[in-house]
Amino acid sequence: MTRVFLAGLLLIFSAQGGKSEQFRMAVTTSFHNSGLSELLLPKIKSDTGIDVQLLVVGTGQALRLAKAGDVDAILVHSRAAEEAFVRQGYASHRREIMYNDFVLVGPSDDPAGVANVTTANAGLTAIALTRMDFISRGDDSGTHKTETGLWADAGLDPDGFGAWYKSVGAGMGAALNTASALGAYVLTDRASWLNFGNRGDLELLFSGDPALFNQYAYLPVSAERHPHVRATRAARVEDWLTSPASQKMIDGYTIAGQKLFVFNAQP
Amino acid sequence: MGDLWLGIWQACVLVASADADLIEISLRSLQVTLTALVLASFLAFPLAALLTVRRFRSRRLVIAVLNALMGLPPVVVGLLVYVLLSRAGPFGVLGLLFTPTAMIIAQVIIIVPLIASVAHQSLRDLWHDYHDLLISLNVTQWQKMRTLLWDARRALLTAALAGFGRAMGEVGAIMIVGGNIDHATRVLTTAIALETGRGDFALALALGFVLIAMTVLINLAIHWLGRTEREGRW
Numbered sequence A: 001m002t003r004v005f006l007a008g009l010l011l012i013f014s015a016q017g018g019k020s021e022q023f024r025m026a027v028t029t030s031f032h033n034s035g036l037s038e039l040l041l042p043k044i045k046s047d048t049g050i051d052v053q054l055l056v057v058g059t060g061q062a063l064r065l066a067k068a069g070d071v072d073a074i075l076v077h078s079r080a081a082e083e084a085f086v087r088q089g090y091a092s093h094r095r096e097i098m099y100n101d102f103v104l105v106g107p108s109d110d111p112a113g114v115a116n117v118t119t120a121n122a123g124l125t126a127i128a129l130t131r132m133d134f135i136s137r138g139d140d141s142g143t144h145k146t147e148t149g150l151w152a153d154a155g156l157d158p159d160g161f162g163a164w165y166k167s168v169g170a171g172m173g174a175a176l177n178t179a180s181a182l183g184a185y186v187l188t189d190r191a192s193w194l195n196f197g198n199r200g201d202l203e204l205l206f207s208g209d210p211a212l213f214n215q216y217a218y219l220p221v222s223a224e225r226h227p228h229v230r231a232t233r234a235a236r237v238e239d240w241l242t243s244p245a246s247q248k249m250i251d252g253y254t255i256a257g258q259k260l261f262v263f264n265a266q267p
Numbered sequence B: 001m002g003d004l005w006l007g008i009w010q011a012c013v014l015v016a017s018a019d020a021d022l023i024e025i026s027l028r029s030l031q032v033t034l035t036a037l038v039l040a041s042f043l044a045f046p047l048a049a050l051l052t053v054r055r056f057r058s059r060r061l062v063i064a065v066l067n068a069l070m071g072l073p074p075v076v077v078g079l080l081v082y083v084l085l086s087r088a089g090p091f092g093v094l095g096l097l098f099t100p101t102a103m104i105i106a107q108v109i110i111i112v113p114l115i116a117s118v119a120h121q122s123l124r125d126l127w128h129d130y131h132d133l134l135i136s137l138n139v140t141q142w143q144k145m146r147t148l149l150w151d152a153r154r155a156l157l158t159a160a161l162a163g164f165g166r167a168m169g170e171v172g173a174i175m176i177v178g179g180n181i182d183h184a185t186r187v188l189t190t191a192i193a194l195e196t197g198r199g200d201f202a203l204a205l206a207l208g209f210v211l212i213a214m215t216v217l218i219n220l221a222i223h224w225l226g227r228t229e230r231e232g233r234w
Helices: A002-014 A029-033 A037-048 A059-068 A079-087 A120-130 A142-153 A172-182 A190-195 A231-241 A244-252 B002-016 B020-053 B059-069 B074-085 B100-136 B141-151 B153-168 B172-178 B188-197 B201-225
Strands: A021-028 A050-057 A073-076 A095-107 A134-136 A165-167 A185-189 A202-206 A213-220
Touching: A021 A029, A021 A059, A021 A231, A029 A050, A029 A172, A029 A190, A037 A050, A037 A231, A037 A244, A050 A059, A050 A231, A059 A073, A059 A079, A059 A142, A073 A231, A079 A142, A079 A213, A095 A120, A095 A172, A095 A190, A095 A231, A095 A244, A120 A142, A120 A202, A134 A172, A142 A185, A172 A185, A172 A190, A172 A202, A172 B188, A185 A190, A213 A231, A231 A244, B002 B201, B020 B059, B020 B100, B020 B141, B020 B153, B020 B188, B020 B201, B059 B100, B074 B100, B074 B172, B100 B141, B100 B153, B100 B172, B141 B153, B153 B201, B172 B188, B188 B201
Parallel strands: A021 A050, A021 A073, A134 A165, A134 A185
Antiparallel strands: A073 A213, A095 A185, A095 A202, A095 A213
């Protein structure tokens, strides 16, 4: 019987293996929650032989990981932070891949009247005036940076808001769970929203303002700063992401009949 | 309530269909935790025995600190290991961050104080009984430690199982140092956190039930192998 147990242990420890070309990429929670990565990664592996390992974090943390050289590339969505990153020499360049948009989600009875406004700016102002619960990511992610940018455009400062403004400091899914439980408003990217399973009373109330445009970009970590990064693989992944095969998959990805991303990489 | 039943149902379906992903992450959970447990036991048991038989000036302080470290916050351990293993940190060249090895290192740090403290308690009681005999036989320090460890083996098993339980259910540290990478460092607890984030509570619960069932099964298996609770011995 001890032998059976030992054989079991051996099985457990031999389960690891299967070496292939590894490559680490930090991506935003919103990209991963969309479910697109589960289609793209196996295709990248079969086309290029590269086994892309995803670290799902906020844009802020992705940039930190890349800065320390702990990942080989990042796929994020916060233009100003990305451009500063390239300027500081941490990434060799920034390549736009695709975009989708942010949407305002809230309780279906919509006490702040967000569904009737015409701009994101007016929507947020309505929430602030009625002091309805609003969930903020509060984690320095791309979505959070967009949200703080929108408040600034509306001439409002979240630091002065009362208890109705709840900064949860968590990923998109956790923020949506909180909003669903509290019946609160929240800014989310469309992909995460469509893929979210615990909507409760939440509804999509506002979308379509150009200010809610959400561009995703690919940044390979600079090999000059971190000689150990797998720069050639990063280049091959970039070539694949900007290829017609990638375009076909990204443009063809739908959830419940809705198209999630638009491919816009320049060849 | 609906999610709960759905979770139980989904757990049964996952297990019955031998879901490939489920098997993979369950095996990785076991691999990481059992490796950490073996390493931690090799560190903690001799340490506990040494603290029992050896008298030195700061002994009480060491024991007090060890007891306090049982409550070591996993998130802090995770962060410390992360900072040390990051490419920008002192051990960055080893490239261990976001590998199962990094997760094992974090778990060893978390459970060594727990195993050593629990083991030390029972060794101290045994030492009280054995002290005069072993002294009169004039055995070496090393022989004393070996005798204590062997005769307290059942109590040490309990100490090891406590460590196993803590390591198996741990999520804060391994999320930080492992990164929850699919097919590389994803284990049951981090998968549960991920599915909760996606709002798929039923699947998260299903994975939770699988984790609990596995912990119970492993405990039973070890008790059975150690032949405790048998032959009229309690």
